Every structure is written in structure tokens, then in C-alpha cells.
Amino acid sequence: MFSFVKNLFGKQQGDKALEDLKKEIQEESAIDIAELKDTEVEVENQPAASTSGKPDRVRTELSLHPMWEQELDAEKKYTLRFLQAELPEMARGLISVTGFSMIPQPNGMTVTMFFRNATDKPVRFKNIGLAIYLDDKPFARMRVDLSDMGAIPPHTSRPWEVLFPEESYLHDNFMFSRWKVVMKAGKRSHIWPSTLELDPEMERRMTQRQKDRLESLAYSLPPIPVNSVQITGFDIGKTKEGQLVAALLFRNGLSTDYRPDKLKITISDTDGDVVARGVVDASKIRVKPGNSRPWLIVFPPEFVKKPDANLRRWVLDVE
Template sequence: MFNFLKKKELHEDGTFDESGVDAGDFVDQKPLDEKESEIYTDLSIHPEWHLPEEEVYVYRFLNQELPPLQPNQVSVYGVEIKEKDGGLIVDAFVRNSLSKGIQMKPAAIIILDKQGETVARQPFDLSAVGTIPGKSSRPWTFLFPPSSIRDSEKEIPAQGWRLALELKKKPTKHSLDLSDHWKESLPQEEAQRLHQLVDSMKPPKAGEVNFFGLDARQADNGDLHVTLLIRNGSEQGLTLRQLPLRFEDRSEEVVAEGGFKLKSLTVNMNTSKPWTFIFPAESLKKTGFGFVEMEGLSSTEVMEI
């Protein structure tokens, strides 16, 4: 149960719940046309909690002290924070200002200090909170393990802290990422063609990395040059230091395979980067084959990051 005596200072009159965010990012519920400009929430106890009346009274009192939400918002409003075994335990209310009941999606929750700096961040399966009735707040306790704390040496604030639901970044358009060497050496016409190709392709799924064949040709010395688009569909940069590749011809016979050690090849978030890999002539497993441009072939390998 929340510690009634150690609760943090709650809101001042006339202020909204600053942890409130648009519900559309966290629930499968369309916005409703709400007539009220500020919404106070009723207490909702999880149906599996069987509490004595005195505990329910404390929760009801704390809930009445909470600031109002704006229409179509959800919130995770922190009440008490305490340290345990190197981690943090936070007592909070999960709040819903919609008229209908909602079930929250999994999301990351952040603890912010008075200056708005992140103290800790931890993903939670908020569906465990259950269905939160319309215009209600449900008490819940969140455990932040030691690994979630940004600076273990920093003192945990007793006042001025708050919880926040981490907003998802809006996906940016998938684009071409050319290295400096490619920018300098690639003719403008070919660079424009690559831009058009990337724009015309269906982007990778969120979090997916795949490879798209662009070109394969044999040099005069017999080396096999294979050019690929490395397509990064994640919201973070991808650094490749070692990459195993296998090249097959159209009859699916292995022409060459090997591992490439790379000097920190980086593909920026949500971009595709062209790169050429060279298989030495002596490593080829098949001779007497012809080459055609690979553009238009489907991806042959997928990695999750």
C-alpha cells in the first residue's frame, strides 16, 4: 500500500496532470468528443486486489488529490518513490480520462527529476494493470531494477520528481545514406538513380535490417564485386564490424561465401546504405557463370536488432 505519510507534494489548484499524454499513442481507442475541459478521475481498484477498507480509504484520499486530466489523455502519476536492493519502487496511479474503459499497451516509463533529467527508464507490460474504466485512476506499483537507473551515484529526489510515459518517435521517411567516399566518387546521375530506387521501395519493417542486391560483376583480375543496399529499419544507428555473406547465382548454386571484417560500417537509423563487398578470385566456388544486374531481386537475408 502507498505510504500516506511519505507521499510527495501533489498538485496545486488550477494545474493539470503534467504526466498526461494523448491516449492514442498508448491504447487502441479512438479519441472521443469530450465536452469537459478538465476531467477528475474516480478510484478504480484492480478486481484481483482484495483490500481492507482502511487501505481503500487511503487510495481514495490520494486519488482525490490528483490534478485533473485533459480530454483523451492517459497518465502514470507517481505518488511515492523509494529505494530497494539498488533499484527503485514507485507507487503511482495509472489514469484514464476517456469516457470508455481502456487497456494500456506495453510502454516504457521514465522517472524525471525536478530539472526534467531522466533518473531511470524501464519498459513495462501495462496490460497487466487490466481494463481501466472510463474517467478512472488505478493504483499500481512499478519496480525499476538497478540496470534502469542512469546514474547510481545520484541522489534520488524526494520531491519534484515525476513519471512520464515515453512517447514513441514518429517514424521518419526511409532515405538513402551515402558514405563520404560514395558521395565523392558516384556520378550525380547514378546517385539520383539510387535515391529514386530507395524512395520507390517498400521500407523495411520496424526494427528489421535486410540486404538488397544492386549489382554483381567480375573484375579483370577475377575478383567478384557485389554491391548491396544495407537497409536499416530501426530507430537507432546500426554498426557492422563483421558480416558473413554468401552469393548464389540464379540457379541457387553457391558462387562465393566468406566473412568480411569491417571498420565500423555504420548505417544511420531508417536509411539504406550501398556497400560493395569483394570476393577474391581464388575464393570463388564456381566459374564460367554470367552476371546480370541484381536490381529487383528480393532480399536474401534478414537480421533483427
């Protein structure tokens, strides 16, 4: 608890030190509370003050959990109050999260952030999806039970620590110049199917190059619309026997398993010429909702129409 103390208070305090601390404040991730599910937040059922004639922007004040109120000394409370005062105004009706400390631990990464409430009622965060982004690329992602944080009063910001364990990491690249925390919650119109399904037989057939490209691809592709399936090619090659082998990533944004029967696949080169085309038996492909699954498609030599094609860049079309 209070891992951020090492980061924020391990130096001599003073006006210069406080100014330096402002640089710790990261970008804000905000969501309209009306978009959140009951499993994600709970709005306390009590009369709210009338908003008639009130400004659309809200300036928040610091709200400490009773445990933080008891454990932190006056100097640390002052510093948190100073940091909170530097946060921008919020649009009324939103909740948000803003990170201000990220410290590596032996078993993961501790991130301290302000959870902010610009509504006119107390809000309890429950089970929320959070992600760490390094230079605008996802680094770690998980759902967090925040029920212990308690109710956040209206128009306040509450600091809280969250440990992202190593199993939440999407890759091991720690090189970055900027970071931020993003709230992944609400009634989304898009899905990010980043959970990879990889059966042992498929893994044995893949080269290390294919595995590396797959890992990089799975966590760099943009989200897909809800109730859709997208298929992306991530590697291709030819065998000595003249076969063409294409590695595809199936991403399922449906609420049910994706189970195709047959797929008509066409691969073209940069000149627009058809390299291979055929109807593939896809009955063994099963992709769970919100998941991604790679699959290898093998075209026999007789289906390869342009054996000498340059495949440094290629186009995949699936029907």
C-alpha cells in the first residue's frame, strides 16, 4: 500500500518539487456514467442537488478513503491536494481516471490514479476494465474490483492504487516516453478481441517467426465493431512442394462462437494479380466470443495461379 510514496515523496519537498510533481499527472480517460453497466458502477440512490442554472463544467476536490485519511501525514495529504487541484475541469455527468504514478514491482506494476466523479451523486466503482498505454499502445489490460475504494462523493477525486500483475502484460517492451491509464467500460460499440486461443497442434505447426508476428499483431490491431468477425493475414510463405501457406487471425466480435463451415479465400499480390484462390473447409475453426484465433490455410500447388508472385505485400479477401 502507498507505493506511490516512493515516487512522489522520495525527494525534498518545496515549490520546485511540487512543480515537478505536476509532470507526473497523465492524460484523463472519461466516460459518461449513463453508458456504464450496473456491474461496473453503482450510483447511490439519494436526491441530487438541482443542476438548474449550474455550469456544465465541474471542478473536483480531493476525497480520501478513511484508511488513507488515517495513514497519510499532513505533508502527503497536502501534496495529493496540490496534484488534484492541477486536474482539469470535467464535464458534468462524467466519471474518469487519471494516472499519476507508475512503479515497477517484483510481481507487476503498481499504478496510482485519481478516480473522479463529476456527477451529482456518490458513485461506487465496482468491476471496471483498466488498461495501461505506453506511447498510445496497449501494454497491460485487466478488470479490477474497486469495491474497497468506497463511495466517491459528488465532484471529488479519490486517489487509489492498482497492481497490474505480470500476467496482465500484453508484451515485455518497457521503452516509452508517455503513459496513461484508460478505462475500458460501458456499452461499447467495438470489441478488442485480444485474448488469443492457440491449440497445441496449431502451435507446433507455426514457425517462431509466425508466433512473433502473431503476438505483435494481436495486441496492435484496432478494435472491431460489435457483432462482427474480422480475418487478418499476418504471414505467408511457399513450401518446396509448391504449396502456398497463409497464416490468418480470426477475431470474433460476436456474442456467440464463430463457427464457419466453408470460406472462399483469394490472395492477391501488389500488382492486383490473383496468386491463389479456393474454397477452404473451415469446419474445424472455432473462435470464442471476444477472442482471437490463428489458423493456417494451405493451398495445394494446383490452386496457386502465380507461383512467382512477390509476396512481400499481399492482399487477403475472404467471403
